[in-house]
Each structure stands twice: as structure tokens, then as C-alpha cells.
Amino acid sequence: MNYIETRLAKLARNGDRRAFSELVEIYKDKIYHMAYRMLSNAHEAEEIVQETFLRVFMNLHRYDENQKFSTWIYRIGTNLSIDRLRKRKANFSLDAGISDTEGMDWYDALPSEEKTPESQVVLSETQAQIRKAIDMLPEKYKSVVILRYLHDMSLQEIGDVLNMPVTTVKTRVHRGREYLRKKLENESLL
Numbered sequence: 718m719n720y721i722e723t724r725l726a727k728l729a730r731n732g733d734r735r736a737f738s739e740l741v742e743i744y745k746d747k748i749y750h751m752a753y754r755m756l757s758n759a760h761e762a763e764e765i766v767q768e769t770f771l772r773v774f775m776n777l778h779r780y781d782e783n784q785k786f787s788t789w790i791y792r793i794g795t796n797l798s799i800d801r802l803r804k805r806k807a808n809f810s811l812d813a814g815i816s817d818t819e820g821m822d823w824y825d826a827l828p829s830e831e832k833t834p835e836s837q838v839v840l841s842e843t844q845a846q847i848r849k850a851i852d853m854l855p856e857k858y859k860s861v862v863i864l865r866y867l868h869d870m871s872l873q874e875i876g877d878v879l880n881m882p883v884t885t886v887k888t889r890v891h892r893g894r895e896y897l898r899k900k901l902e903n904e905s906l907l
Contacts (some may be wrong), residue, residue, distance in 0.1 A: 720761040724785035730777040740786075741770055747868070754863045755798040757852050765801065769794040788877040791870075795860055795878055802856055850900040858893030865890050 728736035745766055752765035772793050780789055781846065854862060862872045862879060872890065876883045 719785050719787070723782050726777060726780050726786055727782065729774075730780070737774065739805050740773070740790075744787075744790055744896070748790065751791065751794055751863065751868060752798045754851070754867055755795075755859060758802060761801060765794060765797050766798050771799075780831060784877065785874075789876060790879045791864070791868075791874075792880065794863070799856065799860060847897070853900065854893055854896060858889050858896060860899070861886055862893040863887040 722740065725743075727737040728866045729740060735895050748769050749762050749766045751764035752769075753759060756762055756765070767791065773790060775844070811830075851859065851862060859863070860879060861875055865872070870878070872883050872886045877888045
């Protein structure tokens with residue numbers, strides 16, 4: 718697969734729109750799921766996918782064919798998601814009013830937590846607890862845990878994506894897993 722993606726990237730770099738479309742087809746769902754897991758927001762995840770492919774398109778000339786294309790695109794998508802999380806923490810207030818709406822605040826605009834009958838069948842209670850625990854992970858552990866366990870990346874691939882030493886990735890995966898274990902143990906005691 719890596720050879721095919723590298724070839725598609727070369728073709729896209731030389732102006733082949735079909736090759737770029739194929740790269741989009743291969744990665745759009747993967748990048749969406751990664752962004753959704755990090756941001757827990759479908760709209761923001763869609764924006765991350767669009768921004769990722771825009772950046773890929775604009776920077777194809779910088780892609781190093783000696784590295785895996787998947788590592789390069791995941792690095793872009795992950796960094797954009799992390800940036801979005803940082804901005805969200807700094808600028809978002811649930812108590813702030815919404816412009817052009819009388820007396821509404823952000824709490825009123827949040828989607829309902831009620832699950833549809835279809836989603837209740839799909840998600841078991843355990844999966845929901847794990848997802849909730851992952852959502853509560855500190856930022857520095859969240860990205861490595863998502864890439865390791867939900868995208869099945871190796872420690873080396875995660876290090877390449879996040880541009881950090883494998884030893885740091887290993888430590889963060891371990892600490893993230895411990896955080897999850899403690900969180901899930903506390904949940905089961907309730």
C-alpha cells in the first residue's frame with residue numbers, strides 16, 4: 718500500500734487530480750475518525766479533514782518520499798486536531814451568550830445526550846465507558862492512546878506522526894493506559 722500511496726503523491730504533485738482524489742478516498746475516513754476521537758465533535762472533525770487535505774495539497778512538494786505517506790498525513794491531521802483542542806480550551810465558554818439569539822447560552826445549543834435506538838444497539842455500555850474515559854484523558858496522553866489503540870499504530874509510527882522519541886511515546890502510552898485503567902476501575906465501583 719505504501720508504494721501505491723507514494724506513487725499517487727508523486728502523480729498528484731505533478732498535477733494529476735485523479736491521483737489526489739484517490740489519496741482523499743483512501744484517507745478521508747481515517748482522518749475523520751482520528752479527529753473525531755480527539756475532538757468528540759463531528760463538525761470539527763469534518764473541518765479537520767478538509768484542512769488536512771488542503772494542507773496536503775498545498776505542501777505536496779514538501780512530502781519526503783522516503784517516509785510513509787500515512788505518517789505524513791496523520792501528522793498533519795493530528796497536529797491540526799491538537800491545535801483545535803488548544804484553541805477550544807483557551808477561547809470557549811459555555812456561559813457565553815450566543816449572538817443573534819435572545820437569552821440562549823451554549824448549554825442550550827449543545828446536542829442532546831440521548832442515544833438513538835440504533836446507537837444504543839451499536840454501543841455497548843463498556844464501549845461508552847471507554848470512550849468517555851478516553852475523552853477525559855489529558856491532551857498529551859489522548860493523542861498517543863487514540864493512535865495506538867484506535868488506529869493500531871506502532872510506537873515508531875506514533876513517534877513519527879507526533880515528532881517525538883519512541884521512548885516518550887512508550888511512556889505516554891503507558892501513563893495513558895494507567896489513567897484509563899484507574900478511571901474505568903472507579904467507574905465500575907459506582
